[in-house]
Amino acid sequence: MNTKNTWKKYRGELYQRYFSGNIIEVFVTDRIDSVRAKAELVLNNKIYIPTDIKLPYPIDRSTAGPSSGSLSIALTFINKNVKLVISQNQNEIYSLQKENGKFHILKDKKIFLENVEMMPILFHAPGQAFINLNNRCIYNCVFCNLSKRGFLHEYDEEKFIKLIFKASNRSDFHAVALTSGVYPDNVKTIKKMCNIIKNVKEKLPAIPIGVEPCISSRKEILLIKKAGADEIKINLQIPDKYLFDKICPDFHYNEIPNILREAVELFGKGKVTSNIIYGVGESDRSVIKAIEKLAKMGVVPTLRMIRINELNKKKLEEISSEKLPDISVNRILKIAHEQKKIIEKHGLTTQTFETMCHKCGCCDIVPFWDI
């Protein structure tokens, strides 16, 4: 039987499954393989782009999120999105190749993924005007990647609103998302967020708006809901209380589930999410316990692999008893599969979200989209 085909060039390990010539089996094999490929890219997080390659879209410099402060590009392959930081190192493990007008990712200079496509990034995320309203913060979360670089000091509410309206003219504009450092205090930050939400909702009522505020009371959630937000992310951040107290010293671990419960009451199940960061010395058990706890109350957690950089490395290593990062491709996949099982068991899915990370899918393995 002839097993030669174009898929064969794509990736290696699972070829032996493909011997019957059945086209469905090829797809399944490829799907499993592409998840592992994405997990590898997420773990390494960097790509070298030779200077002679002309990119079809501008590169992104985010002021929040895992790629904060770095130049990055978003790529897509077999319905999987990934955002990678651009490395200047010619010997980087992964690099981009352009051949006959097509992009490929090389691993150690050999073909790793063929026919990847570059995606335009609107603001920070493909399809979304995802804006960080302030890159200053009065709090001191040790992992925080909020970039001190960027243009945000010059922007007031009016300017952000104008920026969103301008973005709404683009054909790839589908959603608005707002995040913010807390500055000068939470009252002012929430007020600013609400004003922007109201203005955008008035002019663009059909556009979903997701927000990622710091919340300390039901009243604040209510203000955001009344302003017109459709989805909300209130972060647990660290799943393990012992590590949480060290990493997020300005917050109270036991209060966050209560706040999330209130958020589900106001926004509804499947419209509330919460970042759970892993890779800071916690056990799989504590990650799974946290996912279970949040899913039980109707929250669809966003699992976020920690990104270590020169700003957070030393402090995180001091706090964690483990050597950082304690993450592997197998661990990323294991956690994502557990996450899927748990949220499914509670009648939830990531596909109810129109904004933020579940929809974007660039930084982690997202259940129901990637697996």
Ligand code: SF4
């Ligand atoms: S509250 Fe948010 S923005 Fe402020 S330090 Fe913590 S993670 Fe960063």
Ligand code: SF4
């Ligand atoms: S997955 Fe989330 S953090 Fe990453 S680029 Fe998309 S919206 Fe930003």
